[in-house]
Amino acid sequence: MTEFVSALLLQSGYNAALVAIGSALLGLAAGGTGTFVFLRKRALISDAAAHSTLPGIGLAFIIMVALGGDGRNLFGLIAGSALSAIVGLLVVDWITKSTRLPEDAAIGAVLSVFFGFGVVLLTVIQVMSAGKQAGLEGYLLGSTAGMLFQEAATIALVGAISAGALLLLHRRMIVVAFDPQYAETMGFSVRATDLMTMGLVLLVTVIGLKVVGLILIVALLIIPPVTARFWTNRVDRLVTIAAVSGGLAAYIGAALSAAYPKVPTGAIIVLVSFVMFAISFLLAPERGVVGSLLRHLRFQHRVHRRQGLLELARGETIYDRMTLRVLQRAGYLRGDGVATLAGRAAAAQELKNEARWEIARRRNIEFADAARFDGLSQIDTVLTADEIAEIDAELSRQIGAVS
Amino acid sequence: MSDVELIARDGDRVGRKDPECPLAIDGLTVSYGDKPAVFSVDTRFGKGRMVAIVGPNGAGKSTLMKAVLGIVPKLAGRALFFGEPFESVRSRVAYVPQRASVDWDFPVRVIDVVLMGLYRSLGIFGMTSKKDIAKAHACLERVGMADFARRQIGQLSGGQQQRVFLARALAQDADLYLLDEPLAGVDAATERAIMSVLKDLKSEGRTVVCVHHDLATVRSYFDDVLLINVRKIADGPVASAFNDRNLQQTYGGRLGATHIAELQQPAG
Ligand SMILES: Nc1ncnc2c1ncn2[C@@H]1O[C@H](COP(=O)(O)OP(=O)(O)OP(=O)(O)O)[C@@H](O)[C@H]1O
Ligand SMILES: [Mg+2]
Numbered sequence: 142m143t144e145f146v147s148a149l150l151l152q153s154g155y156n157a158a159l160v161a162i163g164s165a166l167l168g169l170a171a172g173g174t175g176t177f178v179f180l181r182k183r184a185l186i187s188d189a190a191a192h193s194t195l196p197g198i199g200l201a202f203i204i205m206v207a208l209g210g211d212g213r214n215l216f217g218l219i220a221g222s223a224l225s226a227i228v229g230l231l232v233v234d235w236i237t238k239s240t241r242l243p244e245d246a247a248i249g250a251v252l253s254v255f256f257g258f259g260v261v262l263l264t265v266i267q268v269m270s271a272g273k274q275a276g277l278e279g280y281l282l283g284s285t286a287g288m289l290f291q292e293a294a295t296i297a298l299v300g301a302i303s304a305g306a307l308l309l310l311h312r313r314m315i316v317v318a319f320d321p322q323y324a325e326t327m328g329f330s331v332r333a334t335d336l337m338t339m340g341l342v343l344l345v346t347v348i349g350l351k352v353v354g355l356i357l358i359v360a361l362l363i364i365p366p367v368t369a370r371f372w373t374n375r376v377d378r379l380v381t382i383a384a385v386s387g388g389l390a391a392y393i394g395a396a397l398s399a400a401y402p403k404v405p406t407g408a409i410i411v412l413v414s415f416v417m418f419a420i421s422f423l424l425a426p427e428r429g430v431v432g433s434l435l436r437h438l439r440f441q442h443r444v445h446r447r448q449g450l451l452e453l454a455r456g457e458t459i460y461d462r463m464t465l466r467v468l469q470r471a472g473y474l475r476g477d478g479v480a481t482l483a484g485r486a487a488a489a490q491e492l493k494n495e496a497r498w499e500i501a502r503r504r505n506i507e508f509a510d511a512a513r514f515d516g517l518s519q520i521d522t523v524l525t526a527d528e529i530a531e532i533d534a535e536l537s538r539q540i541g542a543v544s
Numbered sequence: 545m546s547d548v549e550l551i552a553r554d555g556d557r558v559g560r561k562d563p564e565c566p567l568a569i570d571g572l573t574v575s576y577g578d579k580p581a582v583f584s585v586d587t588r589f590g591k592g593r594m595v596a597i598v599g600p601n602g603a604g605k606s607t608l609m610k611a612v613l614g615i616v617p618k619l620a621g622r623a624l625f626f627g628e629p630f631e632s633v634r635s636r637v638a639y640v641p642q643r644a645s646v647d648w649d650f651p652v653r654v655i656d657v658v659l660m661g662l663y664r665s666l667g668i669f670g671m672t673s674k675k676d677i678a679k680a681h682a683c684l685e686r687v688g689m690a691d692f693a694r695r696q697i698g699q700l701s702g703g704q705q706q707r708v709f710l711a712r713a714l715a716q717d718a719d720l721y722l723l724d725e726p727l728a729g730v731d732a733a734t735e736r737a738i739m740s741v742l743k744d745l746k747s748e749g750r751t752v753v754c755v756h757h758d759l760a761t762v763r764s765y766f767d768d769v770l771l772i773n774v775r776k777i778a779d780g781p782v783a784s785a786f787n788d789r790n791l792q793q794t795y796g797g798r799l800g801a802t803h804i805a806e807l808q809q810p811a812g
Contacts, residue, residue, distance in 0.1 A: 312663050319660070327663060374696045376656065
């Protein structure tokens, strides 16, 4: 635990600080990029790209060793994984275009075949380098144990590139995701935009391989925007919240990983982002479960209160249990069902408001938002004081005309 | 050689470039597969006119619009906007799709959707200014949706959504408006609101082309009509082209003689 806290505060030494900062930057880039993947519903294809990196990693390692170099050279592995992901994407594209197979089938096939091939290559490498640890397993589930400065710097650089690209491209990405046909008429090519998004996904994937691992990187792309979606209805805020929550999850995850070095970093980061998702799902005020439930209950309460008071005012008997409970709890009704003084006053007030609403509705019938005059809101939150005064004047004229 | 391939060879007839003509279509053929959805259609829409495109379901009306706008590929033929290909005059053309093909749960508010109409004119980082937002509000005002500006787009009714997409097109400040069934499934109040906006556009000298499904209102709403059923049946002023012979030919047996007789009564 103290290990975790000191890692969180960047007090665990140079290497742990490097890991935490590098991971946070990766999370930022992944959350921001992932927002557009999520909005365009491209999560599956991103997962295919990530899984397709494995044979590239294996082949790059074999080739570099064969050439007498270090098989673990970072840039060699990045280049290999990117190339093989591109091949995977091209195969998916080719299958969908040239056969009548749906895209998800093509994705499923490519993802598993590429991954299987990669696993075979890894096994071969292990036999090849008999005994000597190739250390490629870290690319499956992520390991930050021995992150180098070079790796952290690469992540920072790519993170900055993707942030810049998102800033330049976010408008067209938004239109393409929201309304592709309209985007086309605006001159934002859907295909080109999708390609750019995939390009960014590839960038994030190859730099994230070491930290999160290729099996779980898609989670770091998708969970942050899904989490952010609970907090906002506005796309520009969604990107920001997703980036921040991705960064935070990766940062906390990396710190935890310093305390539990045996658990793969990727798994920890994904679990931390899941916790953030669960909290948002429950507690986000706008779209969270608890907030929605409370709003629903409050609304139900208002409906029953109004109904009950109107029935009281008209001297009708109330049967609905819930209505009775609401009125009793408000002190409007005694246990034996007789209205209290306060109850009669409230009922009279409710009747008057009801008459006011009636007039308001009639007067505003032309407005598109006549639905605001629902009789459930507080009347003085919908209408201004002078409007209410005017309505009351009409009300007293009507009453005068009747009597 | 199939019909489609034949037309693909000689469909590329050269028409006169007329910068005054908002949209000139020559030999337009579009097909999904090897059955044409639109076959060798030639027509011209006049400046400052209200034009209805009329035809049965599946006649290729939406396809025609999408093809001239480059949303679906043309097999043959061409469309010139103000004498130019679409790519060079995009900003002068606005499109409202049929019951927009959008993701309704998308995190945008009504005002953000209208702002999309301005995206091409935003700066390099796509930041919106106060002026842009004021303009978007003004467009919402025109379609009577100002009070809904901050709602999420999915929380609107179908007719309200249709108004918002019209407002987005208005924000583009175009000279030619292409609308795919703007009046489908809307109530009388919304229909009145939309028509009054379209009439304003016309009186400002802009051209409005609508795919329209209600034969009873063609006469009262529109100046010109294009009748199509894969092929062009007729085009021209409503008074001459919108006659029962052409309607019978467009709709085949589907349109009874009595129905046509009803349409002959000039609508009030
Ligand atoms: N994406 C598509 N793929 C294959 N066929 C299509 C596609 N879109 C339309 N079609 C076919 O092309 C023909 C013309 O369709 P289109 O949507 O243009 O008709 P429409 O005149 O707009 O009809 P509606 O009045 O129902 O809107 C139809 O037969 C339709 O089945
Ligand atoms: Mg259509």
